[in-house]
Amino acid sequence: MKPFLKCLRSAISVSLVMMAVCGLAYPALVTGMGQVLFSWQANGSLLTARGERTEDPGRAAGSALVGQDFSGNPMYLRGRISEGGYDTYAKEEGGRGGSTGSANYGPTDERLTRRVERDVEEFLRSHPGVERGDIPADLLTASGSGLDPHISPEAAEIQVSAVAQASGLAEERVREIIERHTEGKVLGVFGHGRVHVLKCNLDIAKAMGEM
Amino acid sequence: MLQIALTLAIFLLAVIPAGTYMYHIAAGEKTFGDPFFDRVDQGIYRLCRIDRRGMGWKEYMGNLVLTNGVMILMGYFLLRFQGRLFLNPNGAAGMGPVLSLHTVISFMTNTNMQHSFGEEGLSHLSQMLVVIFMMFTSAATGYGACMALCRGFAGKREDVGNFYEDMVRVTTRLLLPGSLVIGLALVWQGVPCTFGGNVTVETVTGSFQDIALGPVAALESIKHLGTNGGGFFSANGASPLENPTIISNLLELFSMMLLPAACVLTFGKMASKGKQGRAIFAAMAILFLAGLALCYGSEMAGNPRLAQAGLQGPGSYEGKEVRFGIDQSALFTAATSAFTTGSVNNMHSTLTPLGGMVPMLHMMMNCVFGGMGTGLMNMMMYVVLTVFICGLMVGRTPEYLGKKIEGREMRLVVLVLVLHPLLILGFSAAGAVLPAGMETLANRDFHGFSEILYEFSSAAANNGSGFEGLEDNTGFWNITTGIVMLLGRYVSLAAQLAVAGSLLAKRRVKASAGTMPTDNGLFTVLLVFIVYIFAGLTFVPALALGPVAEHLTLWF
Numbered sequence A: 001m002k003p004f005l006k007c008l009r010s011a012i013s014v015s016l017v018m019m020a021v022c023g024l025a026y027p028a029l030v031t032g033m034g035q036v037l038f039s040w041q042a043n044g045s046l047l048t049a050r051g052e053r054t055e056d057p058g059r060a061a062g063s064a065l066v067g068q069d070f071s072g073n074p075m076y077l078r079g080r081i082s083e084g085g086y087d088t089y090a091k092e093e094g095g096r097g098g099s100t101g102s103a104n105y106g107p108t109d110e111r112l113t114r115r116v117e118r119d120v121e122e123f124l125r126s127h128p129g130v131e132r133g134d135i136p137a138d139l140l141t142a143s144g145s146g147l148d149p150h151i152s153p154e155a156a157e158i159q160v161s162a163v164a165q166a167s168g169l170a171e172e173r174v175r176e177i178i179e180r181h182t183e184g185k186v187l188g189v190f191g192h193g194r195v196h197v198l199k200c201n202l203d204i205a206k207a208m209g210e211m
Numbered sequence B: 001m002l003q004i005a006l007t008l009a010i011f012l013l014a015v016i017p018a019g020t021y022m023y024h025i026a027a028g029e030k031t032f033g034d035p036f037f038d039r040v041d042q043g044i045y046r047l048c049r050i051d052r053r054g055m056g057w058k059e060y061m062g063n064l065v066l067t068n069g070v071m072i073l074m075g076y077f078l079l080r081f082q083g084r085l086f087l088n089p090n091g092a093a094g095m096g097p098v099l100s101l102h103t104v105i106s107f108m109t110n111t112n113m114q115h116s117f118g119e120e121g122l123s124h125l126s127q128m129l130v131v132i133f134m135m136f137t138s139a140a141t142g143y144g145a146c147m148a149l150c151r152g153f154a155g156k157r158e159d160v161g162n163f164y165e166d167m168v169r170v171t172t173r174l175l176l177p178g179s180l181v182i183g184l185a186l187v188w189q190g191v192p193c194t195f196g197g198n199v200t201v202e203t204v205t206g207s208f209q210d211i212a213l214g215p216v217a218a219l220e221s222i223k224h225l226g227t228n229g230g231g232f233f234s235a236n237g238a239s240p241l242e243n244p245t246i247i248s249n250l251l252e253l254f255s256m257m258l259l260p261a262a263c264v265l266t267f268g269k270m271a272s273k274g275k276q277g278r279a280i281f282a283a284m285a286i287l288f289l290a291g292l293a294l295c296y297g298s299e300m301a302g303n304p305r306l307a308q309a310g311l312q313g314p315g316s317y318e319g320k321e322v323r324f325g326i327d328q329s330a331l332f333t334a335a336t337s338a339f340t341t342g343s344v345n346n347m348h349s350t351l352t353p354l355g356g357m358v359p360m361l362h363m364m365m366n367c368v369f370g371g372m373g374t375g376l377m378n379m380m381m382y383v384v385l386t387v388f389i390c391g392l393m394v395g396r397t398p399e400y401l402g403k404k405i406e407g408r409e410m411r412l413v414v415l416v417l418v419l420h421p422l423l424i425l426g427f428s429a430a431g432a433v434l435p436a437g438m439e440t441l442a443n444r445d446f447h448g449f450s451e452i453l454y455e456f457s458s459a460a461a462n463n464g465s466g467f468e469g470l471e472d473n474t475g476f477w478n479i480t481t482g483i484v485m486l487l488g489r490y491v492s493l494a495a496q497l498a499v500a501g502s503l504l505a506k507r508r509v510k511a512s513a514g515t516m517p518t519d520n521g522l523f524t525v526l527l528v529f530i531v532y533i534f535a536g537l538t539f540v541p542a543l544a545l546g547p548v549a550e551h552l553t554l555w556f
Helices: A002-037 A110-126 A153-157 A160-167 A171-180 A197-210 B002-026 B034-047 B057-080 B097-108 B124-154 B163-189 B216-225 B246-270 B274-301 B304-309 B325-338 B353-365 B374-394 B407-433 B446-460 B475-504 B521-555
Strands: A046-048 A060-063 A194-196 B199-202 B208-211
Touching: A002 B034, A002 B057, A002 B124, A002 B163, A002 B216, A046 A197, A060 A197, A110 B304, A153 A171, A153 A194, A160 A171, A160 A197, A171 A197, A194 A197, B002 B124, B002 B163, B002 B246, B002 B274, B002 B325, B034 B163, B057 B097, B057 B124, B057 B163, B057 B475, B097 B124, B097 B475, B124 B163, B124 B216, B124 B246, B124 B374, B124 B475, B163 B216, B163 B246, B216 B246, B246 B274, B246 B325, B246 B374, B274 B325, B274 B353, B274 B374, B274 B521, B304 B521, B325 B353, B353 B407, B353 B446, B353 B521, B374 B407, B374 B475, B374 B521, B407 B446, B407 B475, B407 B521, B446 B475, B446 B521
Parallel strands: A060 B199
Antiparallel strands: A046 A060, B199 B208
């Protein structure tokens, strides 16, 4: 019995010390250093409506990391499909507390095929001139997080004329905005070319305001 | 393709020094931070009054189980009462008893299967005192057990080491400093790290958006470094708040692959024949690359039904993120299941059928690098099996590293190798028959069977990723997967340490002309074949009913 109690004492004290070091001291250290060194990133990478960095949620119009729901606003670029609507909501609905994820339809799920067919029909109606089979795959599929802030450059290009028409901006102007917010591969190898939908739309809103 | 190859090349460059460093930690040799870390370690040993003498395998295992048991209890009560404790800015309520138990078992066994919803179910305090704490200690536990096994196989000393010393040394010298550096790099890339709660912003379209925040980066780094995998958010590493850029993605990928692979090289150094480690490493690498090729090929082929509906290829983008694309998503999927981490940067349920079969297969084999420490331990069982089968074929008593492999070792090895498929297939069969399992499926077809099979493979391999879609927060799933995780972890560890202890007690025999060399290419090939044959005989029927049948319905 005695050796067991001795072991138990070691087990309990090691657990408590580890909890204090790994569970309290370590996260406090990372958070403290993160807040000092990279305070904008550590607090959610918030952006104002003019596209400037801010740490004040009251002045922010979004986060540089998180996409937003622009469906139903033809003057803006649309992002990818999100089951939870990117956690955006009208005031009267009330928030959902920032949940992430998607519906996770399997490849043979009929709900997936139906959803894509419906979205393709809608897209072809609202984007005259686009042919079936030309729509880039990322645009009308759901992202894993439901918060994907990017679309492929092809998915942006295919929307240019419709966005220009609805916003009253010249197509050249819209292309220029898209180009400004297109990110390339890191070191020319890693990652993929992508367009930041929210940053584009903030610029489109600004350009519309100037007209 | 090019970026996958380059990513793996960088990984290979990093793994060699990591293996050496881990060997120095395990063998008690000099490391660069000794003047500082020795003082910290001494403080902890004194504070906890730890007896630092070497242990036999039984004592080692006993202390391991006892310590893990104490931690499970502490975590359980923290989750039950989190609603009344501090650091709870988003107002999470206390967790129910069954879900609490499932959650602590899941984190303590290095599984990190999450049936609660990260951002809704846990307070910041629970994320720290339960999740982050257990991410460190479960990784340290796995590492300790693995080093004990390596010491037994190498046979250089009388004992298998001291559990507390192993755990403390790897935490202070590797896990804490590594997590700190990676964590800060992740904050730089954009991962939030704050004790504040969620914020709400007003968008330019006049609607509102909630942005979830918390000490995410602190969790994210140890989650990968310790092959844990549980996310701060339910979308895990697919969420841009956990994994915002391609650089953060590469950091997370490297940190989860580094230590399990380094363990293999550490073993090679311990057996003081580096080649022994390299032969095993090569076998694991072959298994990994085969899985990766299948996953990437299948994802690039895409989903013919969506092409029919009018989407342009190439590739299946459903459930993936644009910033990672098909290649980095496939690589992450193959790695997270091979290294049994369980974090995801795309949703595995939405993978094409054969693409989704790869993570299942990796978890079923459970030895393709594997989790922190445990992967090598499982592979060592296959190594012994290979030596045994080859020995029988030529009619000689099989031996490995100068020790005879006899009946007692083989019984234990077979116990480990049979337990894993038994847990997966037995429980999957129950889940596919019982209404409690069937009612929770998103699809009652081949894909539904895959959901069940994936869930139990993930639990038994202590991986923790999910084929989401399954409504898994029910009594049935919490209890069954809880049992599977416990058995998959502790019964295997005990049997594996028993093998090591049994070999340690044997007299060394001189290598003769009849000894099969275990450090060359031929042995690597034999090992790969044995793993495939074993996996093929046990799992192919189940895989045929799930992903293979789904693939056939999709394409023909």
